[in-house]
Amino acid sequence: MLSMIVAASENDVIGKANALPWHLPRDLKNFKEVTTGNTVVMGRKTFESIFARLGKPLPNRKNVIVTQQPDFQAPECVVVHSLEEALEKTKGENVFVIGGEAVYRLALPMTDRLHLTRVHTSVDGDVKLPTINFSEWNLISEERWPKDEKNEFDATYQVYERKR
Numbered sequence: 001m002l003s004m005i006v007a008a009s010e011n012d013v014i015g016k017a018n019a020l021p022w023h024l025p026r027d028l029k030n031f032k033e034v035t036t037g038n039t040v041v042m043g044r045k046t047f048e049s050i051f052a053r054l055g056k057p058l059p060n061r062k063n064v065i066v067t068q069q070p071d072f073q074a075p076e077c078v079v080v081h082s083l084e085e086a087l088e089k090t091k092g093e094n095v096f097v098i099g100g101e102a103v104y105r106l107a108l109p110m111t112d113r114l115h116l117t118r119v120h121t122s123v124d125g126d127v128k129l130p131t132i133n134f135s136e137w138n139l140i141s142e143e144r145w146p147k148d149e150k151n152e153f154d155a156t157y158q159v160y161e162r163k164r
């Protein structure tokens, strides 16, 4: 199964200066719960953003990095040079595409399930969620996450499945 997991503001911003434009530990916890034990596929810039934050790849997940650089290397990661190669090398696995914009764009047409955290704010940013035609998707679950002392915005976590 190929899934996408993404957090986007109401104006579809997903990132700014190669980082997330909000502080939402509730969403990071959910991301960890959903993806742990599975395979995560990401663009090279998202990998570098994660590596800058954690000092290592995402733990307890097979990390697959998509890059055009022939010699790119990262410890404990699988490096591929196209989304097709990523899917070839992860056949039979539960695969989550975790961004960024470039890789979401490539993966959206093939994605079966979409985990979308809608962050209830409008922010400036330099990367956006690709256009999703929601008439092609069934909403299968929804949770409201009110803002609190640790989470700066209200958010709604939704899971969609592609209509067949």
Ligand SMILES: NC(=O)c1ccc[n+]([C@@H]2O[C@H](COP(=O)([O-])OP(=O)(O)OC[C@H]3O[C@@H](n4cnc5c(N)ncnc54)[C@H](OP(=O)(O)O)[C@@H]3O)[C@@H](O)[C@H]2O)c1
Pocket: 005, 006, 007, 008, 013, 014, 015, 016, 017, 018, 019, 020, 042, 043, 044, 045, 046, 047, 049, 066, 067, 068, 069, 072, 081, 082, 083, 098, 099, 100, 101, 102, 103, 104, 106, 127
């Ligand atoms: N809100 C969220 O849920 C979320 C999730 C993830 C990321 N983000 C944000 O998104 C931003 C990063 O997104 P981005 O679009 O700039 O970068 P990205 O998708 O993470 O990485 C882009 C890189 O992926 C490689 N790539 C892209 N298309 C390729 C292809 N067809 N074949 C081979 N390699 C390919 C290239 O690497 P090379 O240049 O090495 O060739 C390209 O520069 C950051 O701000 C991050 O914080 C947000």
